[in-house]
Amino acid sequence: MSIKSTGESLLLKDLTIYTEDEVIYDGFLLIEQGSIQSYGKTADWKEEKENVQTISFPKGSKLIPGMIDIHIHGAKDADAMDGSKDGLGTIARILPYEGTTSFLATTMTQGQEEIEAAIESIASYMKTDNSPGKAEMLGIHLEGPFINEKRAGAQPLNAIKTADIELFKKWNALACDHIRLVTFAPEKENGLELAAYLKENGIVASMGHTDAVYEEVVDAINAGVNHVTHLYNGMRGFHHRDPGTAGAALLHDELTTEMIVDGVHIHPEIVKLTFKQKGKDKIILITDSMRAKWLEDGISSLGGQKVIVKDGKALLESGALAGSTLKMNDALTNMMAFTGCSLEDVIIMGSYNPARQIGVLDKKGSIKAGKDADLVVLNANNEVVLTICKGIIATKSGGAL
Numbered sequence: 001m002s003i004k005s006t007g008e009s010l011l012l013k014d015l016t017i018y019t020e021d022e023v024i025y026d027g028f029l030l031i032e033q034g035s036i037q038s039y040g041k042t043a044d045w046k047e048e049k050e051n052v053q054t055i056s057f058p059k060g061s062k063l064i065p066g067m068i069d070i071h072i073h074g075a076k077d078a079d080a081m082d083g084s085k086d087g088l089g090t091i092a093r094i095l096p097y098e099g100t101t102s103f104l105a106t107t108m109t110q111g112q113e114e115i116e117a118a119i120e121s122i123a124s125y126m127k128t129d130n131s132p133g134k135a136e137m138l139g140i141h142l143e144g145p146f147i148n149e150k151r152a153g154a155q156p157l158n159a160i161k162t163a164d165i166e167l168f169k170k171w172n173a174l175a176c177d178h179i180r181l182v183t184f185a186p187e188k189e190n191g192l193e194l195a196a197y198l199k200e201n202g203i204v205a206s207m208g209h210t211d212a213v214y215e216e217v218v219d220a221i222n223a224g225v226n227h228v229t230h231l232y233n234g235m236r237g238f239h240h241r242d243p244g245t246a247g248a249a250l251l252h253d254e255l256t257t258e259m260i261v262d263g264v265h266i267h268p269e270i271v272k273l274t275f276k277q278k279g280k281d282k283i284i285l286i287t288d289s290m291r292a293k294w295l296e297d298g299i300s301s302l303g304g305q306k307v308i309v310k311d312g313k314a315l316l317e318s319g320a321l322a323g324s325t326l327k328m329n330d331a332l333t334n335m336m337a338f339t340g341c342s343l344e345d346v347i348i349m350g351s352y353n354p355a356r357q358i359g360v361l362d363k364k365g366s367i368k369a370g371k372d373a374d375l376v377v378l379n380a381n382n383e384v385v386l387t388i389c390k391g392i393i394a395t396k397s398g399g400a401l
Contacts, residue, residue, distance in 0.1 A: 008051050008052075008053060009030060009031060009032045009037070009049055009051065009052045009053065010030070010031040010052070010053045010054075010055070010373075010388075010391065010393075011028060011029070011030050011031075011045070011052050011053065011054040011055070012028065012029045012030075012031070012055055012057070012063060012375075012377070013027075013028040013029075013042045013045065013054065013055070013056050013057070014026060014028075014042055014056045014057050014058075014059075014061065015027055015028070015029070015057050015061050015062060015063040015377065016060075016061070016062045016063070017029055017039055017062075017063045017367060018062065018063065018064045018065070018343065018344060018347055018367065019039065019366070019367040019368065020352075020366035020367060020368045021368075023344070024039065024040065024041060025041075026041060026042050026043070027039060027040060027041055027042055027063070028040060028041070028042045028044075028045045029063060029367070029375070030052075031373040031375075031388070031391050032391075033391065034132055034372065034373055034390040034391030034392070035370060035371065035372060035373055035391065036367060036368065036369050036370065036371050036372075036373050036375075037369065038369060039367070039369070055386075057377060057385070058379070059380075060379060060380030061377055061378065061379055061380070061385065062343070062377070062378045062379075062382075063367070063375055063376070063377055063378075064099075064343070064347050064351070064367070064375070064376050064378060065347060065351040065352070065364075065365060065366050065367050065374060065375065065376070066096075066099065066100065066101025066102065066351065066364075066374035066375055066376050066387065066388075066389065067098075067099050067100045067101065067285070067328045067329075067332070067350040067351050067376070068100070068101070068102050068103065068138070068350070068351055068354040068355055068358075068360075068364060068365065069095070069100045069102075069103040069104070069286055069287055069289075069328055069354075070103070070104045070141055070180075070181060070258070070284065070286060070354045070357070070358060071104065071106050071141055071143070071229065071230065071258055071286035071287065071288050072091070072095075072100075072103050072104070072105070072106055072286070072287050072288065072289050073106045073107075073108060073288070073289065073290050073291070073302070073323055074087075074091060074289065074290050074291035074293070075090070075091050075094050075095065075289055075290075075291065075293040075294050076090050076091070076094045076291070076293065076294040076295060077090070077291050077292075077295060077300075078090040078091050078291055079290065079291045079302075080105040080106055080107055080118055080122065081107055081108060081110060081114060081115075081118045081303065082118070082121075083114075083117040083118050083120075083121045084121060085121055085124060085125045085128075085129060088105060088121065088122065088125045088129070088137065089125070089129060089134070091103075091105070091135070092129075092134040092135045092136070092137060093134045093135075093394075094294050095134075095135035095328075096134065096135055096387035096389055096394035096395045097294075097327075097384065097387070097395050098327035098328045098329045098330070098384060099328050099329045099332070099376040099378075099384045099387060100135050100328045101135055101136065101364075101374035101375075101376070101387060101388075101389045101390075101394075102135055102136040102137070102138050102360075102364060102374060102389075103135055103136075103137060103138065104137075104138055104139050104140060104141040104180060104181060104358065105122045105137055105139075105140055105141070106140075106141040106143050106288075107119070107140065107141070107142050107143055107144070108143050108144055108154075108155055108302075108303050109143070109144030109145040109147060109152070109155035109156055109159045109160055109303070110144075110145070110156065110159050110303055110304075111159055112161075112167075115145070115171065116171065116174055119140065119171055119174045119175045119179075120174050120175075122137065122140055122175065122178065123174065123175045123176045123178055125137060126139075126176070126178055127176070132389055132390035132391060132392040133389055133390070133392035133393070133394050134389055134394055135389060135394075136372075136374075136389060136390065138180065138358065138360060138364075139175075139178040139179065139180035139181075139358070140175055140178050140179045140180065140181075141180065141181040141182075141183070142168075142171070142179050142181070142182045142183065143155075143183040143208065143209075143229065144159075144160070144183065144184070144209065145159050145160050145161040146160075146161055146162070146163040146164070146182075146184035146185065146188065146190075146191070146194065147160055147183070147184060147185045147188075147208070147209035147210070147234075148160075148185035148187065148188055148209055148210050148211045150211045151185070151209045151210055151211050151234045151235055151236070152209060152234075153209060153233065153234045153320055153321065154302055154303065154305065154316055154320055154321065154322040154323060155209055155234075155303070156303055156304070156305065162188065162189050162190060163184060163188060163189065163190035163191050163193070163194040164190065165190070165193060165194055165197050168182070168194065168197070172203075179203060180203060180204060180358045180359070181203065181204040181206055181227065181357075181358060182194075182198055182203060182204070182205060182206060183206045183207075183208035183209065183229040184205075184206070184207070184208070184209075184210075185207065185208075185209055185210040185211065185212065186205075186207050186210065186212060186216065186217075186219070186220035186223065186225055187210060187211065187212040187213075187216040187220070191220070192219060192220065192223040193223075195220055195223035195224040195225050196223050196224050198224060199223070199224025199226075200224075202359065204226065204227050204357060204358060205220075205223075205224045205225045205226060205227065206225065206226075206227035206228060206229045206258075207220055207225050207227070207228055207229065207235070207245065208228065208229025208230065208234055208235065209229070209234040209235070210234070210235050210236070210245055211235070211236050211245070212235075212236060212244075212245045212248075213236065213242070213243075213244065213245075214242070214243040214244065214247060214248045217245055217248035217249070217252070218248070218252075221252060221254050221255065225255070226254055226255060226256065227255065227256050227257075227258070227357065228245075228249045228255050228256070228257040228258060229258055230258050230259070230260050230265065230286065230288055231246065231249055231257040231258060231259050231266070231274065232246050232265070232266055232270065233260065233265050233266075233321065238250070250274065250277045250278065253282065255282070256282050256283070256284060256353065256357055257274070257278055257282060257283055257284070258283075258284050258285075258286045258288075259271065259274065259283055259284070259285060259286065260286060260287065260288050260324055260326060260331075261285060261326075261331045261334045261335045261338065262312075262324050262326040262330070262331070262334065263334060263338075264313055264321070264324070265288075265321060265324065268334075268337075268338040269338075271334075271335070271338040271339060272338055272339045272340075275335075275338075275339040275341060276339075280341065280345040280348045280349055280353075281348065281353065282353075283349045283353065284349060284350075284353045284354050284357060285328065285331045285332065285335060285346065285349045285350040286331075287324055287326040287327065287328055287331060288323050288324050288326070289323060289324050289325060289326055289327075290302050290307065290314060290322065290323035290324070290325070292307065292309045292314055292325050293324075293325040293326070293327065294325075294327075295309075295325075297309045297310050297311065297312070300314065302314075302316075302322045302323055305317075305322070307322045307323075309325060312325045313325075328350065329382070329383070329384050331350065332346045332350055332382065333382050335349065336382075343382070347366075351364075351365045351366060352365045352366050353365075372390050372391075373388055373390060373391040374388065374389055374390060375387070375388040376388075
């Protein structure tokens with residue numbers, strides 16, 4: 001089921017529609033040429049166009065904007081570090097099954113040659129393969145290698161580098177200026193200079209894999225940091241005599257925080273506490289998923305390191321957490337279950353906030369006329385039924401993976 005001709009239109013009807021400004025019950029939405037054309041009450045729809053493909057949905061169905069995962073390494077045995085356009089295509093095709101319609105391909109701390117090969121592959125993919133009907137790659141999240149070895153987590157220690165603006169410039173040139181977000185440790189040598197450079201060039205400066213004390217976080221904010229990579233994980237934690245990185249992130253409204261809401265990386269009650277403190281406008285739901293996502297439990301890998309996946313939990317042989325196998329639709333439902341927040345709230349955290357943070361809110365992140373038709377239909381249990389990427393149906397329930 002798809003729209004192949006630019007002359008065709010798609011009408012979705014009998015849905016509760018969560019638009020940017022309101023919730024429309026028993027509504028319709030019209031898609032034309034990959035964009036949201038109009039929406040309203042189904043009773044008010046007047047069929048004036050020919051060749052309109054119409055899909056009606058059962059009672060209790062909901063239409064939400066597609067989710068945007070700004071921190072994902074891989075899925076279904078593919079990883080952004082593989083340097084493979086085929087692998088990137090695998091990720092882009094599988095993500096709509098969890099309601100994700102766009103993403104940042106996320107690298108990790110590796111040797112310079114490996115990082116450059118991955119960056120060039122991503123840039124090439126974006127130039128030739130970023131077609132509608134699958135999750136759109138919006139750019140690169142460069143996680144490492146400018147991090148603190150004390151908080152490396154699953155990032156290989158031997159590949160950590162001192163922050164280097166000239167090296168970053170080279171990498172962004174190889175990426176055709178598609179690096180949108182950088183995770184680094186601002187307290188390390190040249191960290192504040194890198195933060196200032198990123199801010200000046202419209203790139204999100206994110207503190208992560210960092211051992212920064214409270215005062216160093218304040219310095220980082222003043223230099224240009226406005227984002228926190230996977231809050232609580234890979235950073236100096238909160239203590240009542242040492243606020244640490246995590247405490248500073250909770251306190252400062254300048255910082256938007258990523259959260260891996262899988263019940264493993266953050267205790268559900270801490271998720272609830274964080275939501276009470278930061279609110280829906282300063283949280284971004286991410287998966288930080290690795291190649292083991294959408295695969296059975298067993299042996300996998302991350303950055304050349306062996307990973308054991310059991311009951312969906314991914315660990316290095318050392319016992320350290322190694323990314324996740326979390327799906328975005330599960331992050332959405334977990335967030336509601338852990339905090340009691342509403343579907344409207346998680347739409348903000350899973351769609352609107354990431355679009356705003358990486359500068360694509362003019363086209364993504366909400367249901368609004370003129371924006372890309374990146375849409376997800378949920379059933380009454382908030383399970384993904386159908387996903388549309390730029391006007392093309394990418395998945396429907398019961399479809400083959």
